[in-house]
Amino acid sequence: MLFPVPLSIDATSTESESMTGKLLIIDDNERVFESLEINFRQIGFQCLWAANGAEAQRIAAETRLQAAIIDLSLENEDGIDVMQRLFALQPGMPAIVITGFGSFADAVRATKLGAYDFLAKPLTFDRLNEVLHEALRMSSGGGEASRPEAVIRSPAILA
Numbered sequence: 001m002l003f004p005v006p007l008s009i010d011a012t013s014t015e016s017e018s019m020t021g022k023l024l025i026i027d028d029n030e031r032v033f034e035s036l037e038i039n040f041r042q043i044g045f046q047c048l049w050a051a052n053g054a055e056a057q058r059i060a061a062e063t064r065l066q067a068a069i070i071d072l073s074l075e076n077e078d079g080i081d082v083m084q085r086l087f088a089l090q091p092g093m094p095a096i097v098i099t100g101f102g103s104f105a106d107a108v109r110a111t112k113l114g115a116y117d118f119l120a121k122p123l124t125f126d127r128l129n130e131v132l133h134e135a136l137r138m139s140s141g142g143g144e145a146s147r148p149e150a151v152i153r154s155p156a157i158l159a
Contacts, residue, residue: 020044021066023132026056026082027098028075036069039125051075053082060089067132067139070115072099072106080110087114094135098123 023045025033030051037047048063050056052074059065068086072079083095097110100121107118116135119128 022046022048022063024048024050024056024059024063024065024068024086026050026053026068026074026079027071028052029071032071036125036128039129043129053077053085056082057085057089060086065090065093067094067096067135069096069098069128069132072097072110072118073101080106080113080115083110083115084113092139094132094139096128096131096135098128 021044023040025036025047027033027049028051030049033047033049037049040047045066048059048065050059056068056070060068068083070079070083070086074082079097079099083097086093086095094116095114097106097115097118098121099106099118102118102120110118116138117131119131
């Protein structure tokens with residue numbers, strides 16, 4: 001399981017306070033969504049859940065999203081393909097791909113096609129929050145234009 005219980009978050013953190021908006025979580029495991037939603041809600045996000053690509057596309061067509069967290073292995077679908085369809089609807093939206101079964105090739109493909117980062121499960125909420133904050137800062141013009149080190153830093157690749 002990704003996050004067995006809600007994790008404590010430092011309420012005095014200025015980084016956490018500045019993060020608000022709608023976050024789309026695409027994962028075919030509702031328990032993963034629920035766990036992420038509990039934690040991201042504590043820092044100001046409204047979380048929306050899609051269990052598949054069609055649901056994700058419908059939400060992205062109707063709602064302005066701050067970012068998306070996408071599981072690589074969706075039931076009968078590739079999360080990277082879903083990510084590309086979302087980018088067509090919301091260009092410039094940061095996306096983070098998460099997986100329990102990723103490979104080096106998956107990480108390279110995801111980042112080449114626009115994922116901000118590729119993170120292996122199990123992961124901590126603190127790490128995911130850190131990466132999301134970096135992605136949002138960069139997408140709003142507050143950082144460098146690219147992150148070539150993202151693939152190299154990913155635990156899936158270092159393993």
